[in-house]
Amino acid sequence: QEQLDDFFSTEEKSLNFVNGIYNKVNGESWWQVTMPRQINEMATDDNWSGNTLQPRPDITGIAAYNVFPGSTYFNSFWESHYIGITRANIALERIPGVNMDENLKTRLMAESRFLRAFFYFELVRSFGGLPIVTTYTELLEPSISDKVRSPIAEVYELIESDLNSAINDLPLKSQQSAIDLGRVTKGAAQSLLAKVYLTEEKWQSAKDMASEVINSGEYSLETQFENIYKVNHYNGPESIFEINYFTDLNFSEVGNGLPITNGSRGDQGWGWGSPTSDLENAFLSEGDNIRLRSTIIKHGEPVYGDPTTTSFDGKPTENKSGRTNRKFYVPVDERPVPYQRATIALPYIHIRLADVILMHAEASYFAGDEGTAKTSLKTIRDRVQLTTNMALTGDALRDAIWKERRLELALEHHRLFDLRRQKINGVPRIALLMGPNGSFVNYNVNISTDPFETTNLGEPQDKGKFFDINTHLVWPIPPEEIQLSKGNITQNPGY
Amino acid sequence: AQNVVKGTVTDENNNPIPSASILEKNTKNGTTTDFDGKYTITIANNATIIFSYLGYKSKEVKYAGQKEISISLEPDVAQLDEIVVIGYGSVSRDKVTSSISTVKGEDLVKQVASNPAEALQGRAAGVQVLSAGGNPGASPQIVIRGITSTLGSTPLIVLDGVMLPSGTSLNFLNPADIENFQILKDASAAAIYGSRASNGVVLITSKRGKEGKTKINVDISSGIQTLEKIQMAGASEYMQVINLRRTNDGNQPLYDPTNITTDTDWWDETIENFAPITNANINLSGGSEKIKYSGSVSLFDQESNYTKGWYKRFTGRFNVDFKISDKVTLSQDLSPRVEQYENTPGLLYNLLRIDPLTEVYLPQSQRTGNIFSIYEASNNLVPNPVGVASRVFNETFFFGFFSNTKLKYEITNDLTFNSQIGLNLTKSRTDAFSPTYFTNPNQQRQINTVFRNTSERFDYVLNNTLNFEKTIVDKHYINFLGGIAYDAQNVNFLNASQDGVPDDENPLLRYISAANGETVNASGSESQRNIFSAFFRAIYSFDNKYTFNASIRADSSSIFPEDGRTGIFSGVSFSWDIDSEEFFKSEIINNLKFKIATGEVGNQNIRISGQFFSVSDGNFGFGGDRVVTNFLGNFGNPDLKWETVRDQNIGIDLGMWNNAFTASIEFYKRTSEDLLFNVEPPNYTGIPGTIAQNVGSFESRGFDLQLGYNKQLGDFKLGLNLTIASNESSAVSIAPGIEQLLGQKREDLGNRFIKITEVGETVGLFQGFRTLGIFQNQTEINSHSSENGTIIQPNAQPGDLIFEDKNNDGLLNDDDMQTIGNPFADFYGGLNINLEYKKFDLSMQWYGTYGNDVFNYPSTFLNSGTQDVNIAAGTLNRVWSPTNTSATYPRLTQQDRNGNYQRPSDLFIEDASYLRLRNIQLGYNFTLPGFQNCRAFISGQNILTITGYSGFDPEVSGGGGIIDGFGVDYARNPVAKTFLLGLNLSL
Structure with missing residues (x-):
């Protein structure tokens, strides 16, 4: 095997090494990163943990806010992202010394910076303040084991600086050759920075950055909502940053595993994470059938877009709600053989234009520009044939933008972080939904008559009642990390 | 006249x-x-x-x-003139100055086992044989004076002068072929074996022919093995426990215990009550002054108590000594063997966890797939152990051939030249098949695969030595030995697999070419390793009173970089025969000897790849097409070096009443330096995996005590042998920047490490939370608070565990973890009893440990836990409830808001002291026409174990090394009780 010190000798190897950083965006295996993202979704009002056969503290417990700090999924999420950061740090340190095309060198450095920022952003919004490592050299020093957690603001400083630098150097999507599609672009960096600004409540900056993307002319909404998530549909017009999963049985871990982990137990899936009736009601209350049928599959009903499945088996005896996420569902005729984890050519979309437009709407609203906010909101509703009330203003407009975000991006792993950052009178929305008096808990315990959810009590109806605002706005630091750092890395309060 | x-x-x-x-x-x-x-x-x-x-x-x-x-004539029990093999030579027992234990072959054959090491347990002080569990052909681990290395603690095995490759299992030896074992326990004795001797050396001498009439011995024994049933909850108790867990959490019950339709006893379904075991051996020996010969063939056949798993062994051994002239003797040993086995699947863990509400088989009407899919899936997704066993197809065929040629040339009466060529050839082939099946989405295989793995190993050893031995003017005994050795090891393997065999159920199609799937894999490797060595030893003894012994060896090994290839190892020792002194006059004491020794040996089994910062590759997609990815695969350590062990040994041998009573006690200190350990850095470093590091110095101290008593009173003969040993290792220093070594991360206990090693402390202690009992009421919960009144466990309810807030900060978190147990025994040892009365003989072999803690991992679920897996029978009586307030285990809850079952604590630490009757044999001697002697016997193995440990087998493996896995019980297949009948015939 080649040694790291001898490795960075050619352009091709430098490229391959940067490719290796991408491996960590979704992790190599299902449990490293995508399962933790699914668990995040389960910890919101959009998903149950779903699988009622296997009560597991490291999944079900977290979804119920009876959080098990030692969960493997916190551990692997933390570990996998830091491995990605180290890969990026190695690339940033070694590629400058390689004799190669200067344009490619600049691009590879920019890709590495984007990815490092992506990893730190995922970590900081999951765990809070972090130990910051920005070079590979420091790993060789004994003092590396003395790191402590830097304040959140310092992490965001690094993220912003990396993204701003990447924005300068990355190409536009239209400038990419076909074989490079899927690599990060200027638009991806701008979109991610917009999301970072939104999270930091830098409204004007978020609005400006989102505008850059929207006005770049590089992206457009898919005309049909149902086409956003499709097998073998890569880097579509709306896609800004996605993982191009593909099918090749000769290579492990190159396909998407979510259709299996998220799939119904009646349909060769594992049954983790099933949509709530609360989410379904949100669609129904808007009369939003176009997005509903492409978001939720229900037991006993046909699957939209899959002519083969006329009566879906949601296994309500083993599944809390008898519902499955349509966005990660693969129609029977489009499935690889054998149909198994990590072989499915369904892209995973991290950022798409609709997300950016809704960020733009939200940022505009909070920046005081209600008119622009409504225009962006209308763009999104127009596609799914919903009328927009242009008279909306104030809290009602804010709530409409938030609701639109929920419906448009449902089950795409954005919800938890949205609910943590969106605040009403300074209180994060997650705290209003969860907890003993939370509206979501109240709905399930006292109001819901959903035939599946109220019948299968394998997962208790009062999910979320243990939520504590003083603890649960971030996840716990993995205990392993506290042990390995001899206590230098401290635990978040309450865990 | x-x-x-x-x-x-x-x-x-x-x-x-x-x-x-x-x-x-x-x-x-x-x-x-x-x-x-x-x-x-x-x-x-x-x-x-x-x-x-x-x-x-x-x-x-x-x-x-x-x-x-x-x-x-009667054998001299005292054995004062016994010849002791000491490596490249032998001396009489009174010239031994270092720590060497002897176990005779006749003691080994009393136990019927696939591995002769089984019978060593408790016979030599300080030598432990850690059981590998109850699977047929399982190879136990011999540990000499405790584990001090992280590289494995297997001693070097030397068979008739030929060093065998590291990790060689003794399975290949027929116990009846063994004349004796000599165990070199200290470094001064082992130094002559240099860089491979840090875990001690086991010298095995095979039986040779003796001058005299041809003797034929036939030994046959046969019996059954049986397992003691583990009582798990039946359907009714299971339902009650799950329901109570849910209702205690405020949820509705799940089951109706009055309506039981299925109550599967998984033990009965999976375990076979009786499994046969057979051993047969025929030996022929004899010779004249010119030619001596010994030959044997043996058969050993053992089946497991599970539906899969068996082991068969056929051995032959033919040793011939030709005295070509007065000066030249040529010896030739040939020993072919065949081993055949099917690995026993580890079913116990699933068997314990699967619930009793699951049927073994699907109803006939629901069966759709092949015969591997007819097993019902459990609701809790624990694999159906009967189904798992049905899908196990593997068979290994192993062929070994050992040849040993020795030429002895007596140049003069005092000077001898020995030349030896040893060849060790092994070939193995494993065929395996994984059929397709479907039980549920998590337990299925959509494509079958057929595997064939082959490996070949060819080792040879050349030894040339010159030995000068002379006694000058009756007082000065001199013995010089010089030699060179060359040792070459060649290993290669080829593994191949292909998927897509068209018919899962046809056993004739389980070969590679029968498959037509797309995925074809082949991998192979070849490795070579050569060691060139030179060694020298001098023994000088004055008047049989003072004996000095010094030895030195230089090893040059091809596995190290050229500039660091050579290591030099040495030992010196001295003994004083006090009873030979003029001033010492005793009617009672006939032997009193004092010994002192020191030496240094090495361990070269390092993980070579640990030095490198290697780049690995993977795959990723852009635009739906594959691209190659590269990334750092291993974070290396270029400064890796081999481990060394330095030790000191001091001892006294005593013989009384003409050696009717013998005693030997030795104290030792072993210091292992540059110990290798795979250190896990904090995860924020993004370093993949672990870093191989030399982590400083551990010190191990202990003593070995051996007492023997042999007496004949008329027709009654008594022989007793008691061994007691103690050993504990502590960390003297750890590498700079590393203050602690952590091991055994347990996912379901919060991904926490349960083993810790810190400077100045015993190595590999258990760490976790200390419990202070169980909260009986809310008042106790409220009063378990910090000084300023903060309730330490706000989520607790009556019936939950009280955890100690060690740092008194009012919070219960990982800072409160502490050491909670010590896996080292205060003492371990064995007692062997041999009784003879007229035609009857009775022997017993006891072994036990005292004062060692075990982390009983199965008890994290067997007495509740949080998952819906089965529990041990009687759980309801063991868990806390308002009416069972003196219970050991906390209340039933699935949410477990208090973390009773989600953190390592002393709830799972148990004292695992035990005493086990490993073997008892009753024999009766009789005569039959045509036979010189006949003996029939009945014996029982492992039939009695006295212990307070609640797990299934207190004999917990030491897997994973001293820092890591030592003392953790993971529910391996337990050791069976075996009952045998046998016959020994000689003619």
Whole structure:
């Protein structure tokens, strides 16, 4: 095997090494990163943990806010992202010394910076303040084991600086050759920075950055909502940053595993994470059938877009709600053989234009520009044939933008972080939904008559009642990390 | 007057002894017996005749006119003149200055086992044989004076002078072929073996022919093995526990215990009550002055108590010694063997966890797939153990051939040249098949795969030594040995697999070419390793009182970089025979010897790849097409070096009443330096995996005590052998920047490490939370608070565990973890008892440990836990409830808001002291026409275990090394109780 010190000798190897950083965006295996993202979704009002056969503290417990700090999924999420950061740090340190095309060198450095920022952003919004490592050299020093957690603001400083630098150097999507599609672009960096600004409540900056993307002319909404998530549909017009999963049985871990982990137990899936009736009601209350049928599959009903499945088996005896996420569902005729984890050519979309437009709407609203906010909101509703009330203003407009975000991006792993950052009178929305008096808990315990959810009590109806605002706005630091750092890395309060 | 006397000299079994010496007392008149043990001597009136033979007690007979004096000699129990093999040579026991234990072959054959090491347990002080569990063919681990290395603690095995490759299992040896084991326990004894001797050395000498009539021995035994049933909850108790767990959490019950439709007893479904075991051995030996021969063939056959798993072994051994001339002797040993086995699947863990509400088989109407899919899936997704067993297809065929050629040339009476060529050839082939099946989405296989793995190993050893041995003016004994050795090891393997065999159920299609799937894999490798060595040893003894021994070895090994290839190892030792001193006069004490020794040995089994910062590759997609990715695969350590062990040994040997009572006690200190350990850095470093590091120095101290008592009173003969040893290792220093070594991360206990090693402390202690009992009521919960009144466990309810807030900060978090147990025994040892009365003999082998803690991992779910897996019968009585307030285990809850079952704590630490009757055998001797002797016996193995440990087998493996896995119980297949009937015939 080649040694790291001898490795960075050619352009091709430098490229391959940067490719290796991408491996960590979704992790190599299902449990490293995508399962933790699914668990995040389960910890919101959009998903149950779903699988009622296997009560597991490291999944079900977290979804119920009876959080098990030692969960493997916190551990692997933390570990996998830091491995990605180290890969990026190695690339940033070694590629400058390689004799190669200067344009490619600049691009590879920019890709590495984007990815490092992506990893730190995922970590900081999951765990809070972090130990910051920005070079590979420091790993060789004994003092590396003395790191402590830097304040959140310092992490965001690094993220912003990396993204701003990447924005300068990355190409536009239209400038990419076909074989490079899927690599990060200027638009991806701008979109991610917009999301970072939104999270930091830098409204004007978020609005400006989102505008850059929207006005770049590089992206457009898919005309049909149902086409956003499709097998073998890569880097579509709306896609800004996605993982191009593909099918090749000769290579492990190159396909998407979510259709299996998220799939119904009646349909060769594992049954983790099933949509709530609360989410379904949100669609129904808007009369939003176009997005509903492409978001939720229900037991006993046909699957939209899959002519083969006329009566879906949601296994309500083993599944809390008898519902499955349509966005990660693969129609029977489009499935690889054998149909198994990590072989499915369904892209995973991290950022798409609709997300950016809704960020733009939200940022505009909070920046005081209600008119622009409504225009962006209308763009999104127009596609799914919903009328927009242009008279909306104030809290009602804010709530409409938030609701639109929920419906448009449902089950795409954005919800938890949205609910943590969106605040009403300074209180994060997650705290209003969860907890003993939370509206979501109240709905399930006292109001819901959903035939599946109220019948299968394998997962208790009062999910979320243990939520504590003083603890649960971030996840716990993995205990392993506290042990390995001899206590230098401290635990978040309450865990 | 001259009188002619004739007679025969025989041994205790009435076999003639050739070459026994017959001497007229106080004269030089003497003779020896012939081939048939017969002699004729002419003696004076009133003479006394002395009959003697090496290894037997001399007898004196007063001549009183007998025409014939036939005599039977008894073995000398004292064995003072016993020859001890010390590596490239041998000396008499009184010249031994270092720590060497001897176990005789006759003791080994009493236990019927695939591995001769099984019978070593408790027979030599300080030598532990850690059981590998109850699977047929399982190979136990021999551990000499405790585990001090992280590289594995297997001692170097040397068979008739040929060093065997590291990790060689003793399975290949027929116990009946073994003359004795010599175990070199300290570094001064082992130094002659240099860089491979840090875990001690086991020297095995095989049986050779002796001059005399051809002797034939036949041993046959056969029996059954049985497992003690583990009582798990039935359907009713399971339902009650799950329901209570849910109702305690405020949820509705799940089951109706009055409506039980299925109540599967998984033990009965999975375990076979009786499994056969058979052992047969035929040995033939004899010889003349010119040619001595010994040959044997053996068969061993053992089945497991599960539906899959068996082990068969056939061995042959043919040893011949030719005395070509007065000066030259040529010896040739040939030993072919065949082993065949099917690995026993580890079913116990699933068997314990699967719930009793699941049927074994699907109803006929629901069966759709192949015969591997007819098993019902459990609701809790634990694999159905009967189904798992049905899908296990593997068979290994193993062929080994061992040849050992020795040439001995006695240049002069004092100077001997020895040359040896040892060859060790092994070939193995494993065929395996994984059929397709479907039980549920998590337990399925959509494509079948057929595998064939082959490996070949060819090792050879060349030894040339020159030995000078002389006693000068009766007082100065000198023994010099010099030699060179070359050792070459060649290993290669080829693994191949292909998927897509068209028919899962046809056993004739389980070969690679029968498959037509797309995925074809082949991998192979070849490796070579050569060691060139030179060694020297000097022994000097003055007047049998003072003996000095010094040895040195230089090893040059190809596995190290060129500039660091050579290591030099040495040992010196001294003994003082106090009883030989003039001033020492004792009627009672016949032997008193003091020994002191020090030495240094090495361990070269390092993980070479640990040095490198290697780049690995993977795959990713852009635009739906594959691209190659590269990334750092291993974070290396270029400064890796081999481990060394330095030790000091001091001991006293004592013999009393003409060695009827013997005692030996030795104290030692072993310091291992540059110990290798795979250190896990904090995850924020993004370093993949672990870093191999030399992590400083551990010190191990202990003692070995051996007591023996042998007495004959008329027809009654008694032999007792007691060994007691103690050993504990502590960390003297750890590498700079590393203050602690962590091991055994447990996912379901919060991904926490449960083993910790810190400077100044015992290595590999258990760490976790200390419990202070169980909260009985809310008042107790409220009063478990910090000084300022913060409730430490706000989520607790009555019935939950009280955890100690060690740092008194009012919070219960990972800072409160502490050491909660020590896996080292205060003492371990064995007691062997041999009784003979007239035609009966009875032997017992006891082994036990005292004061060691075990982390009982299964108890994290067997008494509740949080998952819906089965629990042990009687759980309801063991868990806390308002009406069972003195319970050991906390209340039933699935949410477990208090973390009773989600953190390592002393709830799972148990004292695992035990005493086990490993073997008991009752024999009866009788005669049949045509046979010299016949003996029938009945024996039982592992039939009695006395312990307070609640797990299934207190004999917990040491897997994973001292820092890591030592002392953790993971519910391996337990050791079976075996009952045997046997017959020994000699003619």
